[in-house]
Amino acid sequence: xxxxxxxxxxxxxxxxxxxxxxxxxxxxxxxxxxxxxxxxxxxxxxxxxxxxxxxxxxxxxxxxxxxxxxxxxxxxxxxxxxxxxxxxxxxxxxxxxxxxxxxxxxxxxxxxxxxxxxxxxxxxxxxxxxxxxxxxxxxxxxxxxxxxxxxxxxxxxxxxxxxxxxxxxxxxxxxxxxxxxxxxxxxxxxxxxxxxxxxxxxxxxxxxxxxxxxxxxxxxxxxxxxxxxxxxxxxxxxxxxxxxxxxxxxxxxxxxxxxxxxxxxxxxxxxxxxxxxxxxxxxxxxxxxxxxxxxxxxxxxxxxxxxxxxxxxxxxxxxxxxxxxxxxx
DNA sequence: AAAAAGCACAACCGCCCCCAG
DNA sequence: GCTGGGGGCGGTTGTGCTTTT
Numbered sequence: 001x002x003x004x005x006x007x008x009x010x011x012x013x014x015x016x017x018x019x020x021x022x023x024x025x026x027x028x029x030x031x032x033x034x035x036x037x038x039x040x041x042x043x044x045x046x047x048x049x050x051x052x053x054x055x056x057x058x059x060x061x062x063x064x065x066x067x068x069x070x071x072x073x074x075x076x077x078x079x080x081x082x083x084x085x086x087x088x089x090x091x092x093x094x095x096x097x098x099x100x101x102x103x104x105x106x107x108x109x110x111x112x113x114x115x116x117x118x119x120x121x122x123x124x125x126x127x128x129x130x131x132x133x134x135x136x137x138x139x140x141x142x143x144x145x146x147x148x149x150x151x152x153x154x155x156x157x158x159x160x161x162x163x164x165x166x167x168x169x170x171x172x173x174x175x176x177x178x179x180x181x182x183x184x185x186x187x188x189x190x191x192x193x194x195x196x197x198x199x200x201x202x203x204x205x206x207x208x209x210x211x212x213x214x215x216x217x218x219x220x221x222x223x224x225x226x227x228x229x230x231x232x233x234x235x236x237x238x239x240x241x242x243x244x245x246x247x248x249x250x251x252x253x254x255x256x257x258x259x260x261x262x263x264x265x266x267x268x269x270x271x272x273x274x275x276x277x278x279x280x281x282x283x284x285x286x287x288x289x290x291x292x293x294x295x296x297x298x299x300x301x302x303x304x305x306x307x308x309x310x311x312x313x314x315x316x317x318x319x320x321x322x323x324x325x326x327x328x329x
Numbered sequence: 330a331a332a333a334a335g336c337a338c339a340a341c342c343g344c345c346c347c348c349a350g
Numbered sequence: 351g352c353t354g355g356g357g358g359c360g361g362t363t364g365t366g367c368t369t370t371t
Contacts, residue, residue, distance in 0.1 A: 024341070026365090048356070064357075065340065100359060115360075116338055124336090 023057045027066055031056060035063055036071055069110045076108030080117050082157070086150045088114055089122075089142050 023031075038054035044067060047060030056063060069075070080088070084106050091102045097118075099111035106114065126133035129141065 026339075046356075059341095060356075061342090061358095062340075069339075097360065111359075112339075119361095120337060 022059060024062070027070075031058070032066070032071060035067060039067065065112075069112050074108050075110060077113070080109075080113075080121075082150055082154045084109065085117075086147060086154065088117065089147055089150070092118065092122075093139060093142070 034054050034056055038050060042050070042053075044050070044064075047064040049060075051058050051060045051063045054063075058066075087105060088102060091105060095101050097115075099115045099118075103109050103111040103114050123133050125146075126135075126138045129138060131137045131141075
């Protein structure tokens with residue numbers, strides 16, 4: 001499929017022979033493999049020359065985006081979890097549309113994905129409420145209605161999980177989410193009574209999994225720093241033939257349904273990198289097992305049966321509460 | 330069953346900043 | 351100080367899939 005110009009080729013100014021050959025639009029399997037192959041052997045960076053050297057008729061920017069948003073081994077796809085939703089709401093309230101900054105606190109998520117989430121889900125809710133997404137009205141609705149509901153759902157799911165292993169779990173006054181950025185932990189204590197977050201920076205609660213996986217910051221992949229190198233046939237290790245490796249890697253990247261990268265190596269890595277979920281605490285302390293909230297969601301009353309984790313909030317009760325809230329402003 | 334509407338997401342664009350020469 | 355290339359970022363849009371009518 002030769003696609004030249006995603007919108008309209010009439011607006012594209014062709015300036016050189018190189019640019020004349022540039023491809024646009026969806027990436028093909030061959031292109032993906034070429035890019036994966038090249039980065040596996042040479043690392044990333046210098047994207048324009050990388051594109052030429054790899055024989056890709058793409059701009060450097062296009063290669064960079066494709067790698068960072070799709071092909072990179074630690075990219076995590078699938079539904080945004082409740083904890084992630086909570087963090088996005090909180091961090092957006094703090095920083096606005098600083099998607100890349102927000103993404104740094106959500107391991108494996110790309111700025112593009114968070115941006116898409118915000119536009120498709122959050123802005124939809126604002127639209128439903130007939131108010132601007134940046135209005136005080138909507139921000140208050142998020143802080144006093146949406147976020148507490150998310151916390152309740154997280155705690156309900158945590159309690160469900162804890163009940164299975166510990167009969168002492170109960171509702172908590174605070175919900176703690178710990179995530180990392182450049183190996184610095186930030187612990188978010190959400191006060192259920194005050195409807196507010198309090199952040200604590202530092203290296204407390206830094207689990208070995210986090211220490212061993214530098215997934216904060218740029219999360220860039222190089223064979224040297226990739227923890228996938230722990231596996232003998234992983235992407236980060238020089239094995240031959242590379243084409244088989246990358247084909248296998250690519251198949252796994254593209255085969256996922258919901259998809260955390262299903263390649264066992266990368267899946268394990270992604271699993272390790274989600275360790276901030278491990279750090280969600282209950283009053284009785286740290287849960288020992290990973291909390292898979294997505295799999296729990298269908299069992300919680302907040303979740304619609306279609307599995308959409310974001311649409312279950314604006315029910316009649318909450319619409320009423322929102323009305324009360326806005327009436328008192 | 331077909332058409333329309335809605336949704337999710339990949340990809341591109343333009344602007345900006347940084348930095349080496 | 352200036353310039354050009356590289357790269358990061360936020361905004362926008364096209365497309366394919368799903369849901370609704």
